[in-house]
Amino acid sequence: MANAPVGGRAFALPFTRAADPNVELTEKEMRMPLANKVPDHLRNHFIAMCGEYVGTVLFLFFALSGTQVANNIPSSSGLTVAQTGSNPQQLQYIALCFGFSLAVNAWVFFRISGGLFNPAVTFGMCLIGALPWVRGVLLFVTQILGGLTAAALVSCMFPGALTVTTALGGNTSVVQGLFIEMFLTAQLVFTIFMLAAEKHKGTFIAPVGIGLSLFIAELTGVYFTGGSLNPARSFGPAVVIKSFHGYHWIYWVGPILGSIVAAGFYKFIKILEYETANPDQDSSHAAKMSQKKEHLLAAGLNEVDAHDIAIYLAKQQSVGEMGGVNGSIFANGQGRKFQEADGQGMYGTDFRRSTTGNSEGTLVQAPAPAGTIAPNAVERFQQREGIPRQNSGSGSGRVESPGMASHDDIYAPLQNGQSEALGHMVRHEPRSRFARTESSGV
Template identity: 50%
Template sequence: MVFKHHPDGMFGNIRNDLHAMYGEFVGTVLFLLFALGGVQATVTNLSINNDSDGTTLQGSDAARLMGLFYISASFGFSLFAIAAIFYRFTGSIFNPNVSFALLLCGVITPVRFVLVCIAQFVGSIAASAILHGLTPGGLSVNVALGFGTNKAQGLFIEMFITSALVLTVLMLAAEKSRFTPFAPLGFGFTLFVLELFAVEYTGGAVNTARAFGPACIQGFASYHWIYCTSPTLGSLLATAFWYILKHIKYWEINPGQDSVDYKDNVHHNDAPLSDLVGRGRDRNSTGADGARDSQQNLNRNSSIV
């Protein structure tokens, strides 16, 4: 878990950190360009007033509901697609709040944390500027509180959804398991689910950089501090829970969850499954009755208690 010393010394680490920095910049630009592009396409299709009110959708109930689904899918699938590309390069963070959690957990160094955070914020601004230039009309991808959501509600919504995303990264990527190579899939689906909930009420930032980039072009709301404070609190909450899990040695509570060894199956007796199959083959020579007995014996001994 702790960042290991590079064989080339400090300068070797800095060189890798700089590579990670530009990788995170490119990855963040692509992730947010396509995710925010989905938002822009949705609000344009639903004839949204192109101002700093953000993603407040208009139209019929069915059209608005479909728009919320489209926005959520844009973020979830964009994160999965781009994270899958950059996962072996930079870890596919694209989020300063995730970077903060990785710093607290000892996965990345303070130097890399600072560099990738800079890349993520600049990448968000660049993605917003590119989208603004590529699409007609004003940019309509800013985050905003909607439908009567007050500041306290917005604060806690953003805190909890950010903590869920951060915990996903910690448990699927920082904690190594058989699912770790497929972690980008978990990132994308988690973000998709979180957006389904939060877009209606807070715009679903889940990412301080995501909120910052569009605001640089559309303008900052008086309560923009929510999108800085809440994700940071969410990072702290997820990190605290991760430390609790590590303290209680969570992997010993329900061991073998990622095992593919049949020996980890629960049987009614101690006979290995291979022996059961072997006995079944022997019984096959005795005819149909033997085959039925073999199958029944195999079923009994391989059932889950």
């Protein structure tokens, strides 16, 4: 198997140090010249704008080129779509092009810019607080430029006149077209809020679900309004062919109103705490706890304290993901808290930020030698994370129950470096211990 690329490594030109994957490069060698002179918040804005521009161009290029094919390919009888009129197969082809193109490119670019590709979606993200307004304005302009570029590329690369503009059809009135665009965009934006801004950020579920949402919306709207749902999608082709319908404004006002409707309903159900109506539908609490427990054990904590702390952290993570006490809202790895952050991470959050002062952002201390417990690991961890623990006055930080073995008795085998598993120790323990069974071993 080939070596994985080293993050930040310069171009691997032949016969250079960067071409050797085994060479240790310094931080300066892996950065672009003078890049360290640029403040992080400016560099992050620039990176997001670059990603959003390229992503919007790719998304609309494949979507518009598919539309160009569907609108120009002759039928089996040799007649064009202009001669025969629209048909369900043609409309389905266009809807598939838009849906699949969005799913693929959102999947690729969410790590860089969030994979929005739509000024209406960007506006909605700003309304719910998942995107700072400064970043939103920058991405809004970038997406419009991406739409222009994609339409120009399709016009240059494919023969014939550009036939991908959005227009009202099927005797649709302007008012009807406005509300069609509004409701279809509301459905798309709300899907993005619930998938990308909630549980499934960073997984394949979010882009696939968003792509399917656009596909369904296109099936409904492409015949009547052209299925824009995106000001950049309508504005780019209109500029390239230098022709604007008198009702072109509906392709701006409709999607913006749809974003407002989606954001209003999203905030409404968040205020009502919708998570409590049907809890634990998006993630496994047990899986979260098990993963955190393994990390704590690797850090040198004993079995019992790792179990207790893992339960606490899993609950705190669930509260945070639901927009709980810390007011956090996440979108494709983006997020913003009510508290002011230092702006070092994506969209002004603590993403990539160290919690212990080192460059890796380590949550707990380095693993201790096998068979030992790192001194005061639990106390330091609790103090750092703000976990309240009662103190018995003896300095141990734990209140002993009359029906439980003492702290020293329970952990003595581990302190002495013995290999006996905790489950075996519990099995032969003379005194009962609450909520610890032989089968569980904890």
